[in-house]
Amino acid sequence: MANIRKEMEGLVLEEKLIFDRSRPGKKAYSLPKSDVPETPLNEMLPEGLLRDTIQDFPEVSEVDAVRHFTRLSTWNYGVDSGFYPLGSCTMKYNPKVNENMSRLPGFAQTHPYQGDDLSQGVLRLMFELSEYLGEIGGMHSVTLAPAAGAHGELTGMSIIRAHHERAGNPRSKVIVPDSAHGTNPATTATAGYAPIEIKSNERGCTDPRAVEALMDEQVAGIMLTNPNTLGLFEENIVEIARIVHSKGGLVYCDGANLNAVMGVARFGDLGVDVMHFNLHKTFATPHGGGGPGAGPVGVVEKLAPFLPIPTVEKNDNGYYLNYDRPLSIGQIIGFAGNFGVMIKAYCWIRSLGPDGIAAATKNAVLNANYILARLKGHYHLPFDRVCKHECVFSDAYQLKHGVTTMDIAKRLMDYGMHPPTNYFPLIVKDAIMIEPTESEDKASIDNYIDAMIAIANEAQADPDLVKSAPHKTKLSRLDEVQAARKPVLRWKKED
Amino acid sequence: MRRYIPNTDADREAMLKEIGASSVEALFADIPSDELLGRPLGLPASLSEPDLVALMKQLAAQNASADDLTYLLGAGCYSHYIPSVIDHVLTRSEFYTAYTPYQPELSQGTLQVMFEFQTMICQLTGMDVTNASMYDCSTAVAEAAMMAGRILRKRSKILICRTAHPEYRAVTKGYLARIGMDYEEVGFDTDGRIDRAELAGKLDDSVAGVIVQSPNFFGVIEEIAIVADAAHEAGALLIDAISEPLSLGILKPPGEQGADIVVGQAQSLGIPMSFGGPHLGFFACRQKFMRQMPGRLSGRTVDHDGRPGFVMTLATREQHIRRARATSNICTNHQLCALAAAVYMTLMGKEGMRELASLNLLKADYAKKQLAQRGMQPLFTGPTFNEFPVGLPRPAASVNEALLEKKIVGGLPLNRFYPEFDEKAMLVCFTEFSSAEAIDTFCEEVTR
Numbered sequence A: 001m002a003n004i005r006k007e008m009e010g011l012v013l014e015e016k017l018i019f020d021r022s023r024p025g026k027k028a029y030s031l032p033k034s035d036v037p038e039t040p041l042n043e044m045l046p047e048g049l050l051r052d053t054i055q056d057f058p059e060v061s062e063v064d065a066v067r068h069f070t071r072l073s074t075w076n077y078g079v080d081s082g083f084y085p086l087g088s089c090t091m092k093y094n095p096k097v098n099e100n101m102s103r104l105p106g107f108a109q110t111h112p113y114q115g116d117d118l119s120q121g122v123l124r125l126m127f128e129l130s131e132y133l134g135e136i137g138g139m140h141s142v143t144l145a146p147a148a149g150a151h152g153e154l155t156g157m158s159i160i161r162a163h164h165e166r167a168g169n170p171r172s173k174v175i176v177p178d179s180a181h182g183t184n185p186a187t188t189a190t191a192g193y194a195p196i197e198i199k200s201n202e203r204g205c206t207d208p209r210a211v212e213a214l215m216d217e218q219v220a221g222i223m224l225t226n227p228n229t230l231g232l233f234e235e236n237i238v239e240i241a242r243i244v245h246s247k248g249g250l251v252y253c254d255g256a257n258l259n260a261v262m263g264v265a266r267f268g269d270l271g272v273d274v275m276h277f278n279l280h281k282t283f284a285t286p287h288g289g290g291g292p293g294a295g296p297v298g299v300v301e302k303l304a305p306f307l308p309i310p311t312v313e314k315n316d317n318g319y320y321l322n323y324d325r326p327l328s329i330g331q332i333i334g335f336a337g338n339f340g341v342m343i344k345a346y347c348w349i350r351s352l353g354p355d356g357i358a359a360a361t362k363n364a365v366l367n368a369n370y371i372l373a374r375l376k377g378h379y380h381l382p383f384d385r386v387c388k389h390e391c392v393f394s395d396a397y398q399l400k401h402g403v404t405t406m407d408i409a410k411r412l413m414d415y416g417m418h419p420p421t422n423y424f425p426l427i428v429k430d431a432i433m434i435e436p437t438e439s440e441d442k443a444s445i446d447n448y449i450d451a452m453i454a455i456a457n458e459a460q461a462d463p464d465l466v467k468s469a470p471h472k473t474k475l476s477r478l479d480e481v482q483a484a485r486k487p488v489l490r491w492k493k494e495d
Numbered sequence B: 001m002r003r004y005i006p007n008t009d010a011d012r013e014a015m016l017k018e019i020g021a022s023s024v025e026a027l028f029a030d031i032p033s034d035e036l037l038g039r040p041l042g043l044p045a046s047l048s049e050p051d052l053v054a055l056m057k058q059l060a061a062q063n064a065s066a067d068d069l070t071y072l073l074g075a076g077c078y079s080h081y082i083p084s085v086i087d088h089v090l091t092r093s094e095f096y097t098a099y100t101p102y103q104p105e106l107s108q109g110t111l112q113v114m115f116e117f118q119t120m121i122c123q124l125t126g127m128d129v130t131n132a133s134m135y136d137c138s139t140a141v142a143e144a145a146m147m148a149g150r151i152l153r154k155r156s157k158i159l160i161c162r163t164a165h166p167e168y169r170a171v172t173k174g175y176l177a178r179i180g181m182d183y184e185e186v187g188f189d190t191d192g193r194i195d196r197a198e199l200a201g202k203l204d205d206s207v208a209g210v211i212v213q214s215p216n217f218f219g220v221i222e223e224i225a226i227v228a229d230a231a232h233e234a235g236a237l238l239i240d241a242i243s244e245p246l247s248l249g250i251l252k253p254p255g256e257q258g259a260d261i262v263v264g265q266a267q268s269l270g271i272p273m274s275f276g277g278p279h280l281g282f283f284a285c286r287q288k289f290m291r292q293m294p295g296r297l298s299g300r301t302v303d304h305d306g307r308p309g310f311v312m313t314l315a316t317r318e319q320h321i322r323r324a325r326a327t328s329n330i331c332t333n334h335q336l337c338a339l340a341a342a343v344y345m346t347l348m349g350k351e352g353m354r355e356l357a358s359l360n361l362l363k364a365d366y367a368k369k370q371l372a373q374r375g376m377q378p379l380f381t382g383p384t385f386n387e388f389p390v391g392l393p394r395p396a397a398s399v400n401e402a403l404l405e406k407k408i409v410g411g412l413p414l415n416r417f418y419p420e421f422d423e424k425a426m427l428v429c430f431t432e433f434s435s436a437e438a439i440d441t442f443c444e445e446v447t448r
Helices: A062-073 A096-102 A120-135 A149-166 A183-190 A207-215 A239-248 A257-258 A301-306 A339-375 A406-415 A442-461 A462-466 A479-484 B008-017 B050-059 B084-090 B108-125 B137-151 B166-178 B196-202 B223-232 B245-249 B287-292 B319-325 B334-374 B396-405 B436-447
Strands: A141-143 A175-178 A193-196 A219-225 A252-254 A275-276 A297-299 A310-317 A319-323 A391-396 A431-434 B157-161 B182-186 B207-213 B237-242 B261-265 B281-287 B296-303 B310-313 B386-389 B426-429
Touching: A062 B084, A062 B334, A096 A339, A096 B050, A120 A141, A120 A257, A120 A297, A120 A310, A120 A319, A120 A339, A120 B050, A141 A301, A149 A183, A149 A219, A149 A252, A149 A257, A149 A301, A149 B166, A175 A183, A175 B207, A183 A193, A183 B319, A193 A207, A193 B319, A207 A239, A219 A239, A239 A252, A252 A257, A252 A391, A275 B310, A297 A301, A297 A406, A301 A339, A310 B166, A319 B050, A339 A431, A339 A442, A339 B008, A339 B050, A406 A431, A406 A442, A406 A462, A406 B310, A442 A462, A442 B008, A479 B296, B084 B334, B108 B245, B108 B281, B108 B296, B108 B310, B108 B334, B137 B157, B137 B166, B137 B207, B137 B237, B137 B261, B137 B281, B137 B287, B137 B386, B157 B166, B166 B182, B166 B296, B182 B196, B182 B281, B237 B245, B245 B334, B334 B386, B334 B436, B396 B426, B396 B436
Parallel strands: A175 A193, A175 A219, A219 A252, A252 A275, B157 B182, B157 B207, B207 B237, B237 B261
Antiparallel strands: A141 A297, A275 A297, A310 A319, A391 A431, B261 B281, B296 B310, B386 B426
16 A cells, blocks of 8 residues: 555644633723714714623633634645645635735725726726636626626526516526536526426436427526536537527526636637636635635626626726616626635736646646546446546445445545545435646645545445544534534523 | 646656546547637736736726725725734635535534624624625625515515615615515605605515615614514514624614514625625524525534534525525625634624724714814714715715815715715715814815
């Protein structure tokens, strides 16, 4: 067995809730003295509007606060801690300079209503970023407003609805493959459509004949993910788009997996009408433990009038926010979206350039195929063909010894590594979905593969060791059933 | 670009050999050749880090910023001091480079922060449960309206006061239209509060929820209990939106006044204005509505050995489990902003929230008095927190031009959103950054 570099031993800090550090009289704030005449509170506001003190709010010193949150951070694992091959999440490295740039006061301390004249740098960045994304996706126009991938999906489906409404019939259904992310059917419903699920074929792809059988004048369109969630390129996408278009439908492409094709192929060239970009996946902005992200949406020319307001445009006087767009679906979030996230994506695109972006894609795909090649003897591979940016295995071999996908995931933690995505996509029973991204080199990937192989061996030789993992994390396996049965969602003093 | 892509040529060669592929390009053979781009992307060439920094500084320099100007501009986005500690915590990369805490054993830091954030928002609002975060207040209002429709299935109408932020209303209207719910606005009275007579006239058994904002867009503090009673009498839910949560340092929380759902924008709690995003939405409700909430929740549990810990819970509400029948399509939310708010609330604490809120109120009160001395009154008689609209002797836009010369970014011309006001109405906001000198300058300039 290879000599696996175990990436975790040792130091585990204990830390209770912040409320346990609280002591009356402690302070962590520092406010300027008032330079205006004092007036008693009850002369400024009626007593009836005022509250008592905020019951049980923390009272700590600055040192307490810093120690508390620093200690909590050590219980987390991030991309900076090590390899994080969470399938479909594109956990690539988040460049540090981008963090610094987003914090420049000329960006961070700007107000959304300060006016176009006072925001030319902000608006130029937004204008150029939307042009770059349009070029990358092969889209005519791009809105940067959506705050996340699912929010981009809702924006895109609302545009599709607006298009059909204008044509006289909003239609009622949307085709969604069974391999889709949960956000796709959820978004479909939120946009006022009924999703119709379509089964993937034996090659793991969407079958054009199945689309043809479902497609009629009540179907608003199809939501595809390409490459799909098996990490496989939807090889019939052009044919599918032709079928959907022939009945007046539109093609939406979920850009969650754009890291597989960026700089190599463009959705706009494949018949896609609407797509979203995940800046927090493909464009290297950090996930933040669950956001903030940004989910810009690109559309073909005929759908551009429906983009949400405001759009960023340019005329002889410079850049401006345009709210005067009569066919727009309207506003989908307050202000103009997650500008702070846009800055980081802009920096990433400018740092990589066209060659770097294509190189990122190619290395991501190479890394995934290397994992596929080295692990396929050790883990069941339901679709044995060249993959794109991620590969999907299952626990079928290990299950013979009673070891599940969940057990394998937890055991990886003992090697100091983050597990892959588990139990998704739903069309593979007990899926193990590995996405390495371009941020890893061969040595890092080899170490991970060696750990996966070691676990496959452990599953045979000592299944209980795997089934009872993790052993080295601060906590062992958490009881999710108890959490859901008797939800405790906040601290209370009497606890 | 090499610095972010660590494979060497030798790595690539060895990997291709293992795969059995002749080239990296061969791995794209599943894409029909006529579907390949076949040319480099038309993007600017790669920049070195120093060149990038120079470019970004140049772009940043083209914007006005609160770094060197005093902002009297609020309207849902506020210029407050952000304690240094916050960014030091946010840049702990164990926090900001982590994903959603799907693997609780490797995410106890994020999960405990979520739990503490949920607790502090409950304490601040007086509500029972809070989720981990929403994108912003506008989408949180929209989700709250849809949630009211789920709770009261036979009712399909939402009433929203025109004193709610115009953008919250615009977003909510769009969300509701797509799922076939009705949206109707209720006007305001001379005190700047929701018109209660109009509300009473519009309340019937088709109304699922009534949405008020307090302090509202005019800065006026609504009498939530009265609106809540009216809503409840008609069998509807009361949803309160808060765009300036600092006000809860001194104002009676909506949870004590009968609100069923409370949503808000927590940008004031340690999050930079950043041209309007990313900010932070929060979402709180009564215990009995917990299972209808959108978004993530952190819950306490124990591990296999009985030690306390946290997991994401009640996930059967969410899209990755419930798919088309989920309570919302939200997935990625604004967790890192929630961390900022949690650190902010921890630092300010019980006393700091009260002191800072009082200081904001005091500054606004001083401005009101100074304006009154010059014959200018707030447009409404209702009590306000740190902002209010005032009728100026001359157009707000020209006042703002003059103020800029004095290094002050003035308030919002109100007729941008409310055409019934003339161009002399301005919504002005005063925070701890508004010095007496800046306030005096403002008052002098408007009468000049």
